[in-house]
Amino acid sequence: MSRQILIDPVTRIEGHAKITIQLDDAGKVQDAHFHVTQVRGFEKFVEGRPFHEMPALMARICGICPVSHLMASSKACDALMRVTIPRPAIHLRRIMNMAQIVQSHALSFFYLSAPDLLLGMDADPAARNIYGLAEANPALARDGVRLRQFGQQVIEILGGKRIHPGWVVPGGVAEALSPEKREQLLSMLPEALAIAQRTLLWYKGTLERYQDEIESFANFPSLFMGLANEDNTLEHYDGRLRFAYSSSNLVTEVSPKDYETVIGEAVEPDTYLKSPYYKPLGYPDGIYRVGPLARLNMVKSCGTPLADQALNDFRQQNRNSSFHYHYARLIEILFCIERIEQLLNEQDILDKNVRVYASPNRRHGVGISEAPRGTLMHHYEIDDDGQITRAELIIATGHNNLAMNRGVLQVAQRFITSAKITDGMLNRVEAVIRAYDPCLSCSTHAVGKMPLHLELLGADGTLVDEIKR
């Protein structure tokens, strides 16, 4: 008799999801599915709104990554206006985007994943959280707090507030950088850099303990997708849209505006989260991964000295394992801090020319940037009056949907060995999802509560076993 295990919802991810695991007659894991149970709806209710409202509206999708939506949305509006925004505005947008990546990666690493890494996958769930982490290693917890504050402060200094800043606008940014703010930003960098370096060092020291997880956490070859520069370096704001198996095995590269020629979207009946795939390989063979691991795996170098050193060490690891999303996040934090300094030292960073104005000059506009969790795509269509007639969003968590499903199956097959589920088994299944740092708020606009409920169901639907947290 085949049976089903249900984990509902998954904890410590942004939003609400559940996992079902199907057992076969012999009690072995046969299949696994990651379901998202809320609908987003943003694409529908923005229809009819003036296009220039889109950045402010879309930023409301997420309280964690409003800046990422501001970036992609403003870029889509730039495309509708058919303008090239001033170079200083590009520098400033990049700085804010990187600050966003730092604060979000810090949230993911220190708050959501480090408790697993420091306290162990089998630790008591009541203690395996940021507070348990603080008790076990207060210095690390303080570093997490500080690094997140750093990212938020940079956003606040540039945009006027931490959440939903309205400073990134179609055509550029609303206000130029003042010399005082530039000095303030520069003065914050050394501490952030030191934290990033010592956290990376600490993390590398823990890797030996997690060889089992590294081998089984969505460890498979796949395509990676993301933006990259033409010189094969890391890019988060512009560049070309690339599919590659590795930095030396490029499959294709297109202009971001042509993403629809390479990406298709499949719909499954049991989840609101669509499954994007690489069109030439079809569905579901066109599975690919996005986010920090994908970005690092696709490029030859980061383009900053310390991050490049870290990338060389990273390349000694098995880079197909999604467990290394954590490692990649730390390297990206380092890169972003270095890159923010480079940008603040650009000659034209204080230039007052930071915005261009125009009416719509095109019916379609595509804006693509790299959000912390991966490639974020906003595509708008407007009518003669500049009102939205169609909005299409493809979110990082959606891109990773097929890979997350495969990862859950792999880790379930490795760690679930009986019909009686232990907390350790359960947490490993959840942890493989958390490695991708999915944002279900973004992918469906859900605000979910996080109690944990696992059910083991027989083929006829009867309850065989149940765990509640």
Place this chain on the structure above:
Amino acid sequence: MILLIGYGNPLCGDDGVGPYIAERLAEDADGLSSDLECLSVHQLMPELAENISRASVVIFVDAECGGAPGGITCYKLAKPARPSGMVPAAFTHNVSPQTLLENASFLYGRRPVAYLYTVSGEDFSLGATFSSAVEAALPGLLDRLKTRINRCTNLVLLKQ
């Protein structure tokens, strides 16, 4: 420094009362201590422990489910009987004021005096407006908070 943290979702009706109060007090600080800092946030996050550790007094403002709509309650957040250590919290996105105070003490060595003011909400559905009961309670809540802030300011000055 006196820190006021108003938290909630301004797009969920009465849930936005905390951020609204924080923003009003930040704008209209006439007669209040110049050392008052107001934070308006969607939710309490662990990093607020650091801000809290730097304050002499912390005042949280939140909406509450239950009770007569518009009813105002003030709780003094006493130090728990269990000394040091963490208040177990299963989820990092659901942090309580008490947990933040404990973490301020544990991570930064300071646990300020703290109060929690709540307003019982009636309508938490999508929208940026308050129910009539909460709307009617706002002037009284602002008055009570200003009185509390002035009293705390005097106490802090006396201690100095």
